[in-house]
Amino acid sequence: MHYRPLGRTGLEVSALCLGTMTFGEQNSEAEGHAQLDHARERGINFIDTAELYPIPPKAGTQGETERIVGTWMKARRNRADVILATKVVGRSQNTWFRDDGAPAELSRAQILEAVDKSLKRLQTDYIDLYQIHWPDRAVSQFGANPVIYKPTSGPEHPIEETLSVMDELVKAGKVRHIGLSNESAWGTMTFLKHAEAKGLPRIASIQNAYSLVNRTFEGGLAEIARREDVGLLAYSPLAQGYLTGKYEGGARPAGARRTLFDRLQRYETPGAPAAITAYVALAREWGLDPAQMALAFAASRSFTTSVIIGATTSAQLKTNVDALDVAITPELEARIDAIHLRHTNPCP
Numbered sequence: 002m003h004y005r006p007l008g009r010t011g012l013e014v015s016a017l018c019l020g021t022m023t024f025g026e027q028n029s030e031a032e033g034h035a036q037l038d039h040a041r042e043r044g045i046n047f048i049d050t051a052e053l054y055p056i057p058p059k060a061g062t063q064g065e066t067e068r069i070v071g072t073w074m075k076a077r078r079n080r081a082d083v084i085l086a087t088k089v090v091g092r093s094q095n096t097w098f099r100d101d102g103a104p105a106e107l108s109r110a111q112i113l114e115a116v117d118k119s120l121k122r123l124q125t126d127y128i129d130l131y132q133i134h135w136p137d138r139a140v141s142q143f144g145a146n147p148v149i150y151k152p153t154s155g156p157e158h159p160i161e162e163t164l165s166v167m168d169e170l171v172k173a174g175k176v177r178h179i180g181l182s183n184e185s186a187w188g189t190m191t192f193l194k195h196a197e198a199k200g201l202p203r204i205a206s207i208q209n210a211y212s213l214v215n216r217t218f219e220g221g222l223a224e225i226a227r228r229e230d231v232g233l234l235a236y237s238p239l240a241q242g243y244l245t246g247k248y249e250g251g252a253r254p255a256g257a258r259r260t261l262f263d264r265l266q267r268y269e270t271p272g273a274p275a276a277i278t279a280y281v282a283l284a285r286e287w288g289l290d291p292a293q294m295a296l297a298f299a300a301s302r303s304f305t306t307s308v309i310i311g312a313t314t315s316a317q318l319k320t321n322v323d324a325l326d327v328a329i330t331p332e333l334e335a336r337i338d339a340i341h342l343r344h345t346n347p348c349p
Contacts, residue, residue: 003325004016005307006306007205007232008231009203009205009230010177010205012129016305016308017045017296017321018045018049018234018307018308018309019040019047019049019311020236021036021048021066021070023311023313024054024055026055026057026065027256028313033066033070034069034072036315037070040322041077041082046084048083048084048085049086049087049208049234050066050087050088051067051088052064052067052087052115053088053090058095060095064118067087067119067122070085071122086130087128087131087132088133088134089115089133090115090134091106091107091137091183092104092105092106092135092138092156093106099114100114107137107158109166112166112170113166113169116128116170117175120175126175127176129178130177131176131180132179133182134183135183137157138188139154140153140183140185160192160195161199164196164201165199167179180204180234182207182234183209183210189204190229192204193231204231206231207231207233207234208236208309209233209236210235210236211237211238211299211302212238212244212295213280213337214240214243214244214273214276215240215346215348216341216346218235219304223304234309235299235305237309238299238308239295240268241265242265244277245291249277256313267348270348271347272348273348276340276343276348279343283336283337293321293323293326293327294324294327295324296324298329298334301329
């Protein structure tokens with residue numbers, strides 16, 4: 002396992018991070034614990050969860066993933082060995098997150114309530130990396146094409162206000178460091194600007210979608226990540242399973258997310274099938290597992306801090322972790338880039 006700096010925090014996180022959004026939905030508590038055990042045995046010290054999880058989000062299961070991670074840490078007595086990341090939801094019409102039944106937003110009261118609930122479920126006194134799951138303002142995200150700019154408007158809490166609340170959490174010892182997720186270049190730089198100007202907590206990372214079929218991060222955020230030490234935590238590096246090749250030819254494997262849930266539209270755009278087929282074919286031509294090639298590519302980018310992997314079986318998890326043994330040679334990267342030029346970001 003390789004370890005990399007988490008921004009300017011002084012923490013070193015594994016190049017692969019275990020994502021947990023299936024715990025409490027597709028995976029039982031025992032299965033979740035088994036995945037966490039395997040990850041630690043393979044050297045993964047970085048675990049990512051969220052108050053939103055499991056996915057798909059539902060009132061009846063919300064918070065269950067954090068609870069499962071919490072019971073594992075308590076049973077293993079290994080809190081000090083884990084770098085734990087979780088998230089507070091951004092603005093949402095869903096009303097089940099807060100006790101008063103109000104729609105979610107990044108107000109001071111709601112952030113304070115959210116962090117206390119996460120700490121309780123996780124059975125810990127502190128969170129290493131507390132991330133804003135998505136912005137409080139209206140922005141293009143979760144499949145809306147960020148390359149096609151459309152001005153948006155709506156209610157929002159100013160970024161400086163949000164940072165001030167995060168400052169309270171850091172000073173209280175509940176949070177060590179903060180990060181962003183599903184954020185834009187403007188938003189990232191605005192967080193950095195206010196942190197520097199007002200002496201507020203500096204963001205350490207940005208968790209955005211990044212994969213062979215979605216390299217939009219490279220357009221503006223990659224340079225920010227490198228120059229400002231705000232590394233990418235790449236989520237959905239397998240395009241929700243499509244880049245494994247398991248859905249080729251219209252297949253619907255039993256237990257797969259595409260089979261269980263109608264939530265993969267981000268990876269079912271008109272341009273997606275040709276691109277996905279080309280990458281899967283390239284991996285097989287090279288004698289590689291398609292999933293491992295996709296993960297190795299994301300991990301090899303200079304702006305990537307860690308790649309978030311998720312699995313529903315032990316076999317999938319082992320395959321994913323073994324991706325670090327795959328080298329993206331200059332020759333292979335040239336072939337990948339050639340496909341990218343023909344099929345540019347079909348799944349933003």
